[in-house]
Amino acid sequence: MVRSTRKVLLVAAAAAASCSVKMTFVPGPLGRSGAMAAGAAAGVMMAPAAFADQIGDAAKKLGGASYDFAKEVDWNNGVFLQAPGSFQPLKALKAIDKMIEMGAAADPELLKKAADAHHKAIGSISGPNGVTSRADWDAVNAVLGRVVASVPKQKVMDVYDAVKDITDPKVPAYMKSLVNGADAEKAYQGFLEFKDVVAANEVTTASAAATVPTGDKIGTAAKALSDASYPFIKDIDWLSDIYLKPLPGKTAPETLKAIDKMIVMGSKMDGNLLKAAAEAHHKAIGSIDAKGVTSPEDYEAVNAALGRIVASVPKQTVMDVYDSMAKIVDSSVTNNLFSKVNPLDALSAAKGFYTFKDVVEAVQR
CATH class of the missing domain: 1.40.10.10 (Peridinin-chlorophyll A binding)
Incomplete structure (x- = not known):
């Protein structure tokens, strides 16, 4: 989390x-x-x-x-x-x-x-x-x-x-x-x-809270994904310092190219949905336990929010991020992370993710 x-x-x-x-x-x-x-x-x-x-x-x-x-x-x-x-x-x-x-x-x-x-x-x-x-x-x-x-x-x-x-x-x-x-x-x-x-020149009041969609296909798919992947989430050591480690064999300029694609993707996201995702994460952080894992309900809300912001971005822009990340993250990284969790839980999460991905893509603008 x-x-x-x-x-x-x-x-x-x-x-x-x-x-x-x-x-x-x-x-x-x-x-x-x-x-x-x-x-x-x-x-x-x-x-x-x-x-x-x-x-x-x-x-x-x-x-x-x-x-x-x-x-x-x-x-x-x-x-x-x-x-x-x-x-x-x-x-x-x-x-x-x-x-x-x-x-x-x-x-x-x-x-x-x-x-x-x-x-x-x-x-x-x-x-x-x-x-x-x-x-x-x-x-x-x-x-x-x-x-x-x-x-x-x-x-x-x-x-x-x-x-x-x-x-x-x-x-x-x-x-x-x-x-x-x-x-x-x-x-x-x-x-x-x-x-x-x-x-x-600072404002004195914050803007209104985001409007969160309800009853949509992504929300329903997020529940299925969350049910399939929550055991995997609990397997992960969220308190590890591995997430601060540089990607092996990659220079800062190489990594920056991928970050640039992320920035472009972010600039195309729907503003209200991005705000809703931030609010969902804030709530999820509030329910995190001593191991860094949020509640099942907040995990589901975060997945739904993320799916909606991805769906608000053109597919090619999303693929640009995927392709750029594929160039800097080699199999040693994924294999290392996979080795640290229950493989059956990881496979269940992956299957749930691919199904979720298809739903997001189907409603993508």
Whole structure:
């Protein structure tokens, strides 16, 4: 269940990657005054058009202060795959839950724009450090600022506090040591100014909850899948650190190509259904036991929500993700995971999944 939480956040995580990594480098804790934009590291979704130019202009100013720093960061470094402190999966899940709540409160149209901006930025990546162009750097910062401004302050602060709670206080200084310290300081000051502009344009109330379909074919199929696969779910060690391990033999640029396909898929998802999926995951996290397994009812709701968002995306876009993942995940990975569970439970889950897949495909737009 811990791992399945990431599925709904495909776009959110990708959209947050640039901001989260960038903030990791700033010296010392950001403090609550810096928390507004710190939440962007996790954020996902109606920001008034009136503040578009203010945040856009501020993003350009931030770019002027931070792009030298961005060019110094080794974006291909495997350190970004590691936990930011001691490995505490259930405690980290609480932070993920706050990110999901923030995402569910954000504007889905802005999320789409954030995904589109990141897709474009990936296309302009160059050089040994994997840095995007200055124009795309500014565009990503602007749209992330708008996403954060579409979320009430308390939800942003909840993310900041939860992430701070699992981050070793030595991390910022270490990350700063990997770049030019003066450039990091300059970027941090620019970030604080940008944060103030975002905070000045922040909404005060969250958007309404998502509308959840009922009585549909996907919902019925999700129940059948859940009944067939729940024993398998209970077999899995959701608290293992294996999910933080890099894919064997694959470089960061190779993996980024697959992530890019995920971002494109996410940008095409129905906003209401994506929000509903986030809300379903939040509820499911609330029923997780000491082994990281959610309740059967919440597991079924998550499967239904995921099926609906996949069905809201054109088939070719989904296949692009599948094909890109097939290129970076070899049989050693699947064989290793299979060896850790009851094979009969895994086969039952696979059979249920293929049936579920057919139902989703039949109603896919």
